[in-house]
Amino acid sequence: MAATIKDIANRTGLGLATISSYLNGGNVREKNRQKIEAAIKELNFEVNEVARGLKTNRTHTIGVVIPELNNIFCTEIITGMEDILRKKGYATIVCDCRTDKKLEREAVEFLYRKRVDGIINMPVDSTGAHLKQFEIAKKPIVIIDRKLPQIACDSVLVDNRDAAKKAVDILINNGHRHIGLITGPEEIYTAKERYNGYETALSEAGIQIDPGLVVHSDYTIRGAVSGVEKLLDAHPEVTALFAANYEMTMGTMIVLNERGISIPEQMSVIGFDNREFARALHPTLTIITQPTEAIAAQVAETILDRLEQGEQTAPKELYLKTEVMVGKSVKNI
Amino acid sequence: MAATIKDIANRTGLGLATISSYLNGGNVREKNRQKIEAAIKELNFEVNEVARGLKTNRTHTIGVVIPELNNIFCTEIITGMEDILRKKGYATIVCDCRTDKKLEREAVEFLYRKRVDGIINMPVDSTGAHLKQFEIAKKPIVIIDRKLPQIACDSVLVDNRDAAKKAVDILINNGHRHIGLITGPEEIYTAKERYNGYETALSEAGIQIDPGLVVHSDYTIRGAVSGVEKLLDAHPEVTALFAANYEMTMGTMIVLNERGISIPEQMSVIGFDNREFARALHPTLTIITQPTEAIAAQVAETILDRLEQGEQTAPKELYLKTEVMVGKSVKNI
């Protein structure tokens, strides 16, 4: 049905290899170039990427495995990456693993079978074992939001420790002493880093850390809701909360809202990500924001570099900074 | 490097065709089955989907083109679909076209070149011209949120007219007479339908329609912000607003918030989608919600049916209903 390279060869009287060479940017005599281009237009030929992939072992496809598609931080990064990668002819297959190690491994295997050229992962499994097959096959791996020392891969990270410290510093400077932290699972790198920032800020200020004020939840809205409820019940002395990702910020707001706790009079709050959400709340929320576009661009460029150059240079780590967006949700006491 | 079917054939002493037949569910003598399975395990063979694709003309890949990945309605649907499709061995390539017809066409062409087996689209271009090549190639097309009479395809839709009517009815029943509508571009089907619902509700109640109260914006947060600002400036008589998608609901809240307009005392509001957002606001928001999971499931099943059965039955249309989630953002006046 569809025209093949052979049809072009016949039509132009040239050889197969010549057409192939033309298609891949090789040199062709001017008059032949014209003939080929005419034939291509006439038969509206398009190279069959599948056949090409069989020969070259490249599918021009990149796999992306993330913990949650319904997480605005993830989708913003994906949007940005997809844009850049598509412009370079790469398709992106996104798999959502629901923050589940087993599903994550399955997703990676799925993508491996699909023979993607490389993989981008915001890992749930901190050992990186699931990525081993990509490492063995020498296919590039780019990690977001974590370091995987056991795997040869590049990482793009945000300075989460600093981010959390900035947030907690603000609360301390406003006189708060009993500050609740709602963060992610202990085994997740970003959550640990954010906890470290919290700890550092408190100890620098000479405030004793009360482990009861730290909620290790699961980065979901629902998780935050139950975590915050328990925290408030057990520790009425808390005057400020810092929620360490967007979903948990939302969960925190839901609880405060449903309990009729007014912000910032009865509770000061600092959230994470999603500027629009922060602006839509009343009073507006003070938040820490991550540079999602920059992350996306870095990740895309990093994997493209590995893919095109294929250089076996040492793994790179790239750190990006967060920002504070000041709202009216912190009270000076 | 990787084992091929040939290696399995050699190792087992069987023929190529037999191995292939086994791999595709054909019958094999018990002792051969064991040999084959042993060989597969030993060489850890995996069929090369690219080579298979070249022969069968199937890539087991489905393209998805949506207007915005940063739109929670879209991501929820994608999450659901991806889940179902992946379980059936299909990969999903998602392209975000930024609500731009040209980019949409490019995305579809990109996917066509990638030889996806079928396409799922929430179309920006209402003519459907961009999908023509899929129709010609007889590759299944499933449309979300719109009908494309000019293209042979299945559609999964939500009863948007009814959704909007329900919302406006609530406002009318609470005594509102000057109701602002913030909806999408006139040429977008869902926006038109939602407008129709608004119109129907008002005229059934015998209320004259004031075109000045209708904002046709672009379904984005930013668009809603400027639209609502203009609306409020020009029409101080408005006592209630209905925002007809999630992003515009957020935009509406941002403006009301920044202007210090209290809800529901000074303005009643009904929004759209995202239950968590509605719950996180104070007071909680009354919203219309769409059954995203059901939509996702329907879309996935529809395309799988077409793909597996390949039956040339007539295009199907499937309608799903919305729900109202009652909050405290509507005042009885």
Added chain:
DNA sequence: CAGAAAAACCGAAACGTTTCGGTTTTGAAA
């Protein structure tokens, strides 16, 4: 204009499957 170097061209083989048509094996019935 001859000769040589460079550029352009060429067909065959290969990538790893599926499928076609035909052959062998199996085992149940006679």
Added chain:
DNA sequence: TTTCAAAACCGAAACGTTTCGGTTTTTCTG
């Protein structure tokens, strides 16, 4: 034990490219 249909098996060809090694054509040099 023979017969024969059904089941299992088989290799070659094909899918549409790229690439290898070698041939032809062009262009440049003296």
